[in-house]
Structures are given as structure tokens and as C-alpha cells.
Amino acid sequence: MPDDALFETLRAALGRKRFQKPSTPPEPELAIRNYWTGEERLQQFRRAFTGRGGHLHVVSSAEEARSLIGDLQAGQEAIAASLPWLAECGILDLAGVQSGFTDAELLRNAGRTARIGIISCHCLLAESGTVVLRSSPEQPGSIGFGLPVTVIVAPRRKLLGNLDELLQMNPRSFASFRETVLLNGSEGRDIHLILI
Amino acid sequence: MTKRVSLFVTCVVDQLMPRAALAMADVLTRVGYDVEFRPAQTCCGRSVYEMGCREQAQAAGAYCVDVFAGAGYVVTPSTACAATLRKRLPEQGGPAAAELAGRVWEFSRFLVEIARVEDVGARFEHPVVFQDAEGLNGGRRLLAQVKGLRLLPLPDWAGSGSFWGRSEPVSPALVDRIAESGASHVVGMEPERLLLLRGAFAKRDRGIEALHLAEVLASR
């Protein structure tokens, strides 16, 4: 609802005309940490992420990741996002892991019995220990935020320095997703991040 | 020639913690000043200014200008009231207001910068923590010369509460941190903060006292 009267008073207050272009906005000063080595990033991330109650598992192969998920499941049901990456790692084929829901009803039903949600992330921010998550048809929020235990599986290359770096690389990426969540800490859930 | 100072005790100290002003008068006398108190004085106007009423604050400021006309140095135990007079009086316009603004001094600054003393011959044999005031370091320098005084560190003063405008009590966590520091006294330079601390200590029965810097400097 464009509110003409309000905009009139607003423009009058600012002394601006209709459709008047703004001056160039000043550039934000981004703190880019591209000099950090992969190892430094990992250390930073570990400190911040585990400091806020997250569990971090660094593994060297998809096989290790699968067996770790088996341990975490301990016989319990899990539901997983239908992401190519999770399929690649063979996680969608594990026993007791359901995925590939074709409608909301099926997902809801599966969510009732499952205790674990398995997802992946857009990237990780080392400095703040943040996991950047995005909802999509393949990864609905009911898997990512609905269950007591969340397992996030990601390759190590997703580890960025900080938000500044993410926004510098891809300034428009947030706009193309309906929801982006910067998950800082466990927020009272059991969160396991498996880095391969 | 005798040196003169006029006390501006502030309404809060006058009514609620008179010992701070009496102590201030003692210390100033001890370092060689003739101390006067002009009983016409009331408030600098900060309380209503902080609540957002500039009109009455200015009226109070103008009244101060009358009260302290020709008084020489005006010394006050409140950092905040000193700042109010120094910063807000010139905004009122007029030479008299600006002139008074220039001779109002906060107690610790007056001692260090005008009287140029740091050792006032005080003795105070207790462990204390000191609540700094923004941008002033005179308090620490004066305390450093007090015999027997042990200054303990307390880096985190978050939760010290506030008084006018948005009143807010001292956080219990701060009381605990002070108690854990091992200090028997908190020393400060801002009467309102000290009052809030006193209130919090009394309520939680922690056996700690909050004293104005002047009270410590006056003790022997």
C-alpha cells in the first residue's frame, strides 16, 4: 500500500523531490579475512561454535560421516533434506533415514516419529561460529528446525572467514532465498556439525 | 591572599548524602581554601533536563547564575552536575552564564588541576574498589596517595543503575562482583550512583559501604 500522504510529508521533511535519485551510498568497511588459512578458519570456527553449545565433528571421508550419523541415530528415526550433496555422501541411503518427501503431509507424518533432522548448510562463518542455513523446497524448515537433534553435514570448503566475506563474494545471494538463517549457537537444541 | 571556594553541594547531596559535602568542605579547608556555602542554592536542573524538560532546566540554570554571581571557584561533589553546568549553561546564552560555566569544578578535578594537590594527608586503611567517572583520572591519582588504602581491580561495572529519567536499580550481579572482589568499600565520585549502590548493599546486606571520594580523602 503506497502511502502517498506519508511520502509527501516525508519528502517535504527531507527536502527531496519525487523520484529524486539518492547520492551514492558510502561503502561499508568490510573486514575480509582471506589471509586466514583453512586450519586457522577451522580453529576459529571450533572455538566459537562449540563455545555456544554446538558439537563439531571433523571427519575425513563420507564413509566416516555415515558411520558417525549411525552412532548419533542409535537406532532412532531420522529425516533428511533431499539435497544432492547428502545423496553424494550416501547419507540418504542410510537405514532409518527418510527423505524425498513428495508432499507436505508425508513430511509431517515422518516428522512426528523422527528425532533427528539431517540437513546441509550454505556456508559456515569461522569468526562467529555461525552456520548459514537456507530454507528451500529440498530443505524445508521442518527438517532443519523442527526436531530435537539437528545434524548438519558440510564439506570443509564451506568454511568462510566471516559474514563480511560472504557478503563480499555474493552480495545478492540473500535476496534469492525466502529465508536465510544465521544460526549462532545451539538455541537450546542438540546440534551436530559434521565437516568432511 | 586567602583562596576562596564556594560549594555547590547539589540537591541530591544536600538532601540525601550530606556527609559527602561536609567531607568535601573539610578537605578543601585542609588544602588551604576558605570555604563558603551559599544557602540560596538548590539544583542545577539536571534532573528535569534528563527527564526532557529543558525549559525548567534552563530556569534552574539561570537561578544558579544568580546564586553564584561573584563567588569565584564553585566546587561540586557531583561529576554529572558539574558537567551539566559546564555544558548547558553556555547554551543559555549571555556572558554571565558562560562565565559561571567556566568556574564550576568537579571536586577531584579541582584538587588536581586548580589546587594542584594529590596528597591531601588522608589515611584510610581498607581495601576498596573505585568507580571511575568518565574521562576523569584525578580520582585515582588522589586515592593513590591515601595511606593504607588498598585499591583492588574491578573491571566490570555493568549494571550500576541509573537515577533520573530512566531509573533502574543496581544489578544484583554487580553487587556480587563487588563482594567477590574482597573490597570493604566502594569509592566513587557520582553521588547518585553511590546512593544506588548503598541502596543495593543495604537491601542485600553485604556489609559493604559506598563512599564518596571526599569522604575517603577527609578521613585520617
Place this chain on the structure above:
Amino acid sequence: MSTPATVRHHVLTNLDHYLTELEEQLTAKGGKVVYLRSVEEVADSIELLAREKGWPLPADLRQQMERLEPGVAEYLLGGPREAGGSLLLAAGELRIASAAYLIAEAGAVCLIGPPADGAGPRMQIVVAGIDRVLPRMRDVAVFLPLLAGEGSVQFLTGPRRAGEWDGPEELYVYLVDGGRIPLLADPAKRDVLRCVRCGACLSSPPDGSPVVCPVGIDLENIPGLLRRELPPETSGWKYRLWGFVMRRPRLYEFAGRMLRSFWREEWGVPEPPAKSFRQTWREEGRK
């Protein structure tokens, strides 16, 4: 190179442009933008909506709205304090959250706090003052650290999309004027709206370090800057009476004596001494 202060200053001086851009971007993705004059209008609008849907609302909705969106003046002068946060109503069907920032270019709303559980609410309302805009997503890198602390952060760009099974079916962004336009009109006061509500100036400074406002607002002068926008009683009889008393030392002394004898514990300060300074001074015969 810039600081948060210059970015905020730029936004405020071009606010109409950025609001228009924000609205275009948000509506392109199915969000709805509504402009409202005051928090009361926000509460009215929510009540209307709830009545339509048959949702029950809490009795203190208005107070809750004031907490979600205290105007800048109210916030800086110590009114309701919880800028930020969210409210879940009608058994989780409706979530009302206050925006930390609005990002014009991305058409995004930035909320601070844990993400909604599971599929989330059916309807999401985001309340924000019209001043909360930032030009681009990149600005978030600089501005988010001023607010977020330990909490999680969400960016929303619209309601549920085709092919998605969860997320709100409707996203409303309520942009509230709440007395900001008169502040914008006065260049001396405009900059108060740079405030991002980090709250730094509202807590007492830690040991020795003066509070520095991240967007360069003259903190000491806030009451002065906001004076005219205050509720009318600041020019009311209480203040006039105060001014009257303070220019009459005898009346002042009497009032002080009254104050001390009717001391109440809730004031949070210790019981006052029996005698004021001036009484003691006089009785000791000093000049």
C-alpha cells in the same frame, strides 16, 4: 571509507528512496508493506486481522506492541526497552516480530532471535520504524555486529514460495512512522534516528570507559534533542512546580525535608539522613 554513522546518515537523508526500493523488492516476492502512523495503529490493525481470522489475542496486545516498537524517542529516553524480539500468538498461527534492519536492495527483513520452530507460523508480521532501512545487504556485515550478540539471525524476503511446504503463507511488513518524520525534518534532530538501538547508551558505562555511540549520536544531548517530541506533561504543572520550588530556597528546603521524611524503600536508595547538609552547616554555625 565509511563508518556506520555515515551510512545511517545517508539512509536518513534519502529515506523516501530507500523505502520505495524496499517496498518494490518486497512486494515483487509476495510480501505486503503497510505504512502506519503509530504503534496504536499497529495494534488496531492486528486486532482487525485477528477478528477476521477468529484468532484470540492477548489482553495486553497494546503494551506488547509498544515493547516491540518503542519509538526512537521513547527508547532513548528510557521507555519500553525490548526493541527486538518476537511474539507468537493464536497458537502459533501468527508471529509478530520487530525488525532489526530492513535491507532495501535485497527487499529483506532482518530479525534477531531464534528461527521459528518447524514449519513456522501461518502469518508473519514484521514491525519496524521507517528509519530502520539499510541500503544493501553488504551493510549488514557492518551493522549486524552492533546488535546480534549471541543470538541467531533470520533474513526473510517474502512468504512461502511455489514448491515450498513451509514458511508463512503471508508476510506483512508494518512500517511505523511513530513521530519520526518531524524528527527528520529538523537537521539537528535527524541524526537521532541514526540510532540502531544497540542499547549501549542505556546501560551504565563499565569502568572508566565512556560509552561511544556506534553511529555517532551525541549521547549527552539526547534529552535536549528529543525534548519537543516528548509527551506533553514535560511542560506540565509538575515541571513548572519543580522550577518554582527550585528558585525558592526555603520552599526547596521544606520540600526536601518532606521528601526525606516520606522516604520509601522502593526508590532503591538508602534511608536518608535526618538532617540535610544545609541544616548541619547552619547548626554548626559555618558561613
